[in-house]
Amino acid sequence: MSTDGTFTYNGGKVEPGERQNLRYGISETYLGDPVRIPVTVINGERSGPTVFLSAAAHGDELNGIEVVREVAHEWDLADLAGTLVCLPVMNVPGFLAQQRYLPIYDRDLNRSFPGREDSTSAKRMAARIFDNFVAPCDFGIDFHTSTRGRTNMLHVRADMSDEAVERLARAFGSNVIIDSEGSDGILRTEATRVGIPTVTVEMGEAHRFQRGLIDDALDGVESVFAEYELLEASAVRWPGWRTVIDDANEKTWIRADAGGIVDMHHERGSLVREGERICTLTNPFKDDNVAVEAPFTGLLVGVLENPVVYPGNPLCHLVELEPDVRRVVEREQAAGGT
Known part of the structure; x- marks a missing residue:
């Protein structure tokens, strides 16, 4: 973010009070056509933190897509204090093929962050996503589901040894938090390492929208927005009971x-x-x-x-x-x- 509150990325900017929907090029196909990801940036008129919501780093994990879309396009964000960066489908090639990994050499985009512009296809894509839309943020939430053939209850995965991550994880208001640093290359791990507290939300199974889980996740996002005062009308959520699963x-x-x-x-x-x-x-x-x-x-x-x-x-x-x-x-x- 610039000092005047303008959100900038390579190729454009979003001024305070503006909303921008764009398809941002992160790679090219075998035919040389651009591979573009959908991005929505909402820059509030009031100052506040910059937060990213991301989904579908694995192309067949769909629940998070609907969470991010509904926040971006159905919520009343007129009074947003800060900037919201919405990345509903990061792995567009995998999404089009309805498979977990990038079809290009079967690479895992969520083991490729923060990426490198002179490396593999996956790391080049990851670098363009990370440098333009993650690095300018103050914190983030990355949505996932279980892999094909399994299902997860909604829970948060977070490095609870980091105080800023712990605050974010608890603010989401899930019953279960699994405390782990995370593997190298995972978006939440790499963002947290460079000072952008990030958590993963796991919910449900691949290849479908599960309305109950989507609604619960939307409640979690609203709770986070209340914790960081992005929206005045919301309240921090208490789930009724909570457990943090760690080495004990x-x-x-x-x-x-x-x-x-x-x-x-x-x-x-x-x-x-x-x-x-x-x-x-x-x-x-x-x-x-x-x-x-x-x-x-x-x-x-x-x-x-x-x-x-x-x-x-x-x-x-x-x-x-x-x-x-x-x-x-x-x-x-x-x-x-x-």
């Missing part, structure tokens, strides 16, 4: 020890008790059933949706809850809550 909590990906067909007995977000059967693996004749039991009492943050596995395939993501949080979740689920 048991957590595990439970994997199949046999190939077969999976009968999953619990949904994402369910509390399961130690020794309780989470799912059953069977063969096509149903004459060889293998029970998969919970190794400890915990919450199913993610579960398998595609009911077929090879040995070693993940079945579910189980995390331990603190005793007081567990009691709240037990009461909530006993009363029919989610």
Whole structure:
């Protein structure tokens, strides 16, 4: 951002009080045609922080696209204090092919940040996104879903050792925060490293819009906007209960020890008790059933949706809850809550 509040990027600028929808070139096809990503920049008349909302770094992860679009184009942002940068589809080639990775050499855009202009295709794309639309920001939220065949309950992933990231993660108001620094090349990791606190929001599954999760995520964005005073009419959200999963909590990906067909007995977000059967693996004749039991009492943050596995395939993501949080979740689920 310039000192007069103008948002600038390579090729243009957005003055205070202006909105701009653009298709920004980040690469070229085999035919030399431009590969453009949609970007909306809303620069408020009042001063305030600059925030980015991004989605579809993986091209088949669609829930976040609708979150970012609705904030940009359906919310009343007339009184916005600050600047909002909306990147609903970062991985346009993957989105067009409806696949997770860039079709170009099967690269992962979300392992390519902050990028490099003289490197691979993925890193060149990442650099143009990062340098123009992430680097000018004060903080950001990057939306994801689980990979194909699995589903996640809505939760935040954040490096809670960073105070600015912790503030952002808690402001989003999710029940679950998974504390991790994140791998090299991930957008939230690389943005945070250069002083732009960023969190990942995981929600649902690939290849679809899930309205309930989208609405919950929109509530989270509104809560963040309230925390940082971007919108006066909103309020910071309290989710009713919250757990931060860190090294003090048991957590595990439970994997199949046999190939077969999976009968999953619990949904994402369910509390399961130690020794309780989470799912059953069977063969096509149903004459060889293998029970998969919970190794400890915990919450199913993610579960398998595609009911077929090879040995070693993940079945579910189980995390331990603190005793007081567990009691709240037990009461909530006993009363029919989610």
